[in-house]
């Protein structure tokens with residue numbers, strides 16, 4: 001397949017701010033793509049070579065890319081650096097530098113998607129000493145034969161700067177339209193994606209074998225399953241109402257959710273966002289070796305105080321996220337894995353079993369492990385609100401965030417947030433019963449003490465139906481100087497020159513970002529707002545919802561993808577709940593966020 005139509009589609013997509021148009025361009029591109037190439041094109045449009053869980057990155061140093069552009073364009077490196085400074089994007093700089101070049105030369109090899117993909121793949125797989133030089137040669141070989149437009153996107157891809165804003169859900173919509181002619185079939189594709197976490201494979205299957213083949217995709221070892229998530233509630237009474245009077249109540253530990261895949265001789269750990277994090281926890285890898293079966297289990301990894309054995313807060317786990325000195329970190333920051341679910345045993349899915357059946361199975365699997373790093377999460381069965389409250393008090397005393405309450409008869413619903421699991425958290429000092437995890441999408445420049453940094457950040461919630469990030473507040477409190485510095489640096493990588501196509505807001509900002517970073521905030525209440533876009537028109541025409549008196553809690557949720565942020569639907573529920581408690585008079589308050 002020629003690379004040209006792909007590049008043309010990239011150009012169209014880059015220039016649109018409309019989600020609908022984005023999906024249409026995508027459908028057109030998928031229809032043009034030979035079925036055997038669909039998986040590769042699916043990965044490429046998302047700036048990847050493989051599904052995220054493979055953890056394969058190109059690993060190219062910026063200065064190498066500058067050298068490659070210099071050698072292909074016949075300009076020297078300082079010239080390229082000057083253009084780069086002007087454009088702020090190395091892909092655009094490459095396009096600019098290569099301009100006089102026009103079309104590729106007469107004797108060049110044809111630029112096909114196969115060639116581009118396999119070259120990128122070789123770049124990613126080249127490691128060890130001298131690898132940067134090899135990577136440089138591979139990238140140059142492409143650039144030498146590329147047109148200006150092709151060169152621009154090759155470099156954007158290599159630098160991880162292909163910012164087309166195409167989320168998983170948009171790809172699923174486009175696949176349903178392109179290969180089944182009906183957007184409603186997206187649900188079948190989504191189910192397959194939920195148990196495989198691999199859009200490329202789902203795409204290729206629907207393109208080559210049709211919808212029935214997609215239905216038969218099964219849970220497999222070493223392909224992470226998208227996690228089942230919980231709704232929030234505010235009282236134990238409500239929990240029992242939702243659970244028909246009887247429920248399993250568990251400690252809600254404040255750690256990192258981990259999905260363990262254990263084969264005969266191999267162990268992999270996946271994070272909540274389904275990235276491989278095995279290397280963070282070599283001690284856990286060792287601890288689960290004695291499990292006899294091949295299994296997929298879920299649990300919460302928590303830092304523990306080595307002196308007292310008590311649980312420590314989430315932030316302590318940060319010490320484990322490092323490339324070097326893992327041995328030392330293991331000693332100084334010990335952890336334990338607290339299992340709460342089993343999804344697969346010896347070739348068979350267990351997701352269809354009821355929660356209590358899964359718990360029984362899990363208990364049996366763990367019983368044989370003689371290692372204090374492997375634990376079964378504390379559980380009780382409750383039929384009265386007082387029982388939940390007492391268990392909750394014990395949980396909090398033991399360093400937990402609250403409790404998880406689970407429907408005993410429910411199957412495991414991959415990728416879904418629902419009331420089969422609910423979370424009840426400790427009262428915060430603020431009025432809302434829970435924190436919110438929101439995506440940074442814009443900022444205002446700081447003044448005075450904050451000059452040269454950002455003074456306030458524009459935060460957005462995620463609208464699942466529209467697949468958009470909708471602003472819900474501006475936050476300027478709760479930041480230490482260290483945070484301000486850190487945010488400025490991290491956000492620099494995501495700066496774009498206008499509002500991102502997946503962001504909706506009525507606010508004017510000094511800076512805009514790709515929706516990437518998720519942070520946790522608390523707020524005093526939710527109010528109707530004429531300037532924020534979250535849940536716009538859902539409660540009153542022309543109004544969205546906004547947070548009043550928001551404050552950053554100090555937690556950067558890098559275990560969450562932007563699509564895992566608090567949803568606008570959840571915010572609507574929180575708003576309505578607040579009405580019930582306080583009466584309608586509270587909602588008239590002006591938006592402050």
Ligand code: ATP
Nearest residue numbers: 228229230250251252253256257300340377404423
């Ligand atoms: P939060 O921000 O409240 O942690 P979340 O969006 O990360 O929520 P939720 O599904 O809303 O995820 O809350 C469940 C999370 O709580 C799980 O992802 C997991 O990390 C953690 N957790 C702690 N204890 C348990 C437990 N016993 N069962 C399930 N999840 C648990």
